[in-house]
Amino acid sequence: MSTVLIVGGTRGLGASLASAYAAAGSTVYATCRSPSPPSSPSHDNILWVPAIDIATESAGVALAAALPPHAVLDTVIITAGYFTRESFEEPRWDEEVKMYTTCAVGPLFVVQALITAGKVKTHIKGGVPNDAGKVVLVSSEAGSIGLRHAKEGGGNYAHHASKTALNMVGKLLSLDLLGMGVAVAIVHPGFMRTEMTKNVGYDEFWDSGGAVTPDEAAASLIPFIDAFSLEKTGQFWAPRGSRDIGTAEATMGKDLPTPLPLPW
Incomplete structure (x- = not known):
């Protein structure tokens, strides 16, 4: 079975992914910010890596060092995020910086450290890159400039723009990692009923x-x-299609496919 790393595995999508992969037989390394592992999600196949805060410069190096020497990852999924509301009338400097750092800066440093440490599976055969490991960046349709429409108004600048920045990070990573056979997916997983959105x-x-x-x-x-696979590396997708994207029909038309490629 595969070996999967979930960055941000304590709640929301990260916890659900960790539980699902573990139940299917994969070895799952999951990070948490606390110095000790959480009690949930719990499974024999989930191995916690504590004290990893993606919003800190050292997170990537610390994570790579904390993984067992034999661990080589098939899939890295970065779900960690931060979201707080703001408006044109009340922009919030510190909160904006935290959103950008957590959502766009941290993921780059984590992926770079894991790749440099040889923790992600790579594959080159006959000088040609072949499918190997995968890096999945959990973004949001909120980061699509093409989907922004007057019907939803403005505001929430850093939430949207940090996801746009993450999309560009993913695109550039896909170019840097192509020669190693590592595919980079940028995904909108859906509008979710989580504590973050609540x-x-x-x-x-x-x-x-x-x-x-x-x-x-x-x-x-x-x-x-x-x-x-590598055929789609660097692309931005909504695996669930347009069903929860309120501006999809207004900006992309009707009868959209599932999964749905999203505009930048």
């Missing part, structure tokens, strides 16, 4: 916006990751 008041839109549970999002994302 804490910013988005729970009022859960029903009207078609929000799903993290377990449902994970169930859609895992087969997409399994099928993902």
Whole structure:
């Protein structure tokens, strides 16, 4: 079975992915920010890597060093994120910096450290890159400039822009890692019913916006990751299609496919 790393595995999508992969027989390394492992999710196949905060410069090096010497990862999934509401009337400097650091800066440093340490499977045969490891960056349709539309208004600058920045990080990583056979996927996993969206008041839109549970999002994302290959590296996808993207029809038209390639 595969070996999977979940960066941000204690709650939400990360916890659901860790549980699903572990139940399927994969070896799962999951990070948490606390100095000791959480009690949940719990499974014999989940091995916790504590004290990893993706918003710190040392997180990538610390994570690579904390993994066992024999560990070589088939899939790295970075789900860690941070979201707080803001408006044009009340921009919040420290909160913006934290969102950018967590969502866009940290993932680059983590991936770079893991690759440099030889912790991600690479494959080159006859001088030609072949499918090897996968890096999955959990972004959001909020980061798509093409999907932004007057019907939803402005605001939440760093939430949207940090995801846009993450999308560019993923695109550039796909170019740097292509020669190693490492495919990079950038995904919108769906509008989810999580504490993160509830804490910013988005729970009022859960029903009207078609929000799903993290377990449902994970169930859609895992087969997409399994099928993902170098042919699609560096692309931005919604594995669940347009069903929870309120501006999709207005900006992309009707009868959209599932999975759905998203505009930058």
